[in-house]
Amino acid sequence: MNEMTTLQPGTVQSPGTGPAITLGEGDGLDAHTRRTLLQQERAIARKYSSSGKAMWPYTVATLGCFALWLAFWPLAMLDIMPLWIGFPLSCIFAAGGYITSHEAMHSNIGRPGTPQRFWNEAVGEVATIILIFPFSMARMMHLHHHYYTNDPEKDPDYTDAAPGKYSAWYKTWLNRQPGVDGSIHHYKRVLERIGTPAAKKALRDTMLLQLFSMAFFFAMSWAGYAMEVALLWWLPRHLGLSYIRYWLSWAPHHPRTGTGRYDNTRVFKTWIGHWLSMGMQYHVVHHLYPEVPNHLTRSAYREMKPILEARGVDCSALKD
Amino acid sequence: MQTALRQLFHWMPFLFGIGFIAPLIAQTMAYWEIPAPFGISRIAFGLMIGAPWGLYATLRGRWL
Numbered sequence: 001m002n003e004m005t006t007l008q009p010g011t012v013q014s015p016g017t018g019p020a021i022t023l024g025e026g027d028g029l030d031a032h033t034r035r036t037l038l039q040q041e042r043a044i045a046r047k048y049s050s051s052g053k054a055m056w057p058y059t060v061a062t063l064g065c066f067a068l069w070l071a072f073w074p075l076a077m078l079d080i081m082p083l084w085i086g087f088p089l090s091c092i093f094a095a096g097g098y099i100t101s102h103e104a105m106h107s108n109i110g111r112p113g114t115p116q117r118f119w120n121e122a123v124g125e126v127a128t129i130i131l132i133f134p135f136s137m138a139r140m141m142h143l144h145h146h147y148y149t150n151d152p153e154k155d156p157d158y159t160d161a162a163p164g165k166y167s168a169w170y171k172t173w174l175n176r177q178p179g180v181d182g183s184i185h186h187y188k189r190v191l192e193r194i195g196t197p198a199a200k201k202a203l204r205d206t207m208l209l210q211l212f213s214m215a216f217f218f219a220m221s222w223a224g225y226a227m228e229v230a231l232l233w234w235l236p237r238h239l240g241l242s243y244i245r246y247w248l249s250w251a252p253h254h255p256r257t258g259t260g261r262y263d264n265t266r267v268f269k270t271w272i273g274h275w276l277s278m279g280m281q282y283h284v285v286h287h288l289y290p291e292v293p294n295h296l297t298r299s300a301y302r303e304m305k306p307i308l309e310a311r312g313v314d315c316s317a318l319k320d
Numbered sequence: 321m322q323t324a325l326r327q328l329f330h331w332m333p334f335l336f337g338i339g340f341i342a343p344l345i346a347q348t349m350a351y352w353e354i355p356a357p358f359g360i361s362r363i364a365f366g367l368m369i370g371a372p373w374g375l376y377a378t379l380r381g382r383w384l
């Protein structure tokens with residue numbers, strides 16, 4: 001293995017012969033050391049960066065789960081499948097769909113100009129339909145979140161800020177209320193402010209998806225299938241949105257004070273573990289290198305940890 | 321067109337109360353075999369809950 005990628009915890013090596021300078025934490029670094037660390041960091045990120053060919057499981061999972069969710073409707077309406085089976089699975093599809101869509105937002109499933117690009121866009125378009133959250137809006141707002149992380153004015157996700165975990169869960173619900181400037185309401189306002197053709201398209205897509213879904217809700221409900229709508233779409237959407245808002249936005253960015261490259265996320269440990277927290281304990285790697293796909297952030301973090309510590313990131317919450 | 325759409329979205333919670341909450345209440349009562357009070361139909365009872373609740377959400381900006 002390349003020496004650039006075999007750093008031991010607590011040591012940071014210059015290329016070649018080992019530590020050249022005794023390093024302080026965070027800002028105590030000179031320009032040469034910073035550059036060397038950045039090179040080492042990038043070498044690790046390159047190793048874990050997504051390749052369109054290796055990302056096919058995201059495509060299969062997204063399209064497969066969406067097809068299953070569509071099948072739930074006739075199966076439930078014809079009493080072939082009980083709703084107690086469809087409901088929890090729809091919740092998983094709603095929350096999990098954001099993860100696969102998120103990879104598409106960063107073009108990790110297929111870069112522009114590659115044969116996999118079609119699948120990247122298909123995954124993005126399909127994955128968040130249950131959330132009634134069109135891909136055009138999701139991608140634009142998420143990339144803005146990356147550009148302006150934790151900026152109270154410009155980060156579209158700043159409205160998720162809350163002083164503690166209970167208030168954060170409450171806020172995931174509060175922000176979706178019709179008269180509150182949070183969540184998708186806030187995104188609409190941000191898109192109106194941006195005003196570019198892409199922003200206008202995102203607003204139009206959002207309006208169309210919302211109108212379609214409400215028309216579907218009302219028609220199905222008055223046709224006698226309100227419980228199917230409630231348990232296959234309406235409630236999974238709300239639970240899924242709260243789950244991703246808490247774990248993907250609040251937890252890795254709390255307390256939302258840092259706006260720098262190494263302090264706009266936090267490394268944390270949660271009892272629900274790596275998979276249920278959707279890999280967010282290692283969110284620092286995602287913000288540094290969005291091209292590292294979600295399932296590889298843990299491995300990348302483990303290699304990058306000595307560098308991150310040298311750059312002042314508090315990694316004490318995660319020993320490995 | 322834009323004004324009409326803005327109005328439609330402004331009143332969406334009210335429409336949601338009528339279009340979704342009312343039939344959901346009626347069908348949930350039917351599932352659990354709960355009769356509507358005062359001899360009215362379940363859907364009328366659902367509308368009596370859903371429409372004012374949606375109106376409240378429209379005017380106050382919150383469902384609760």
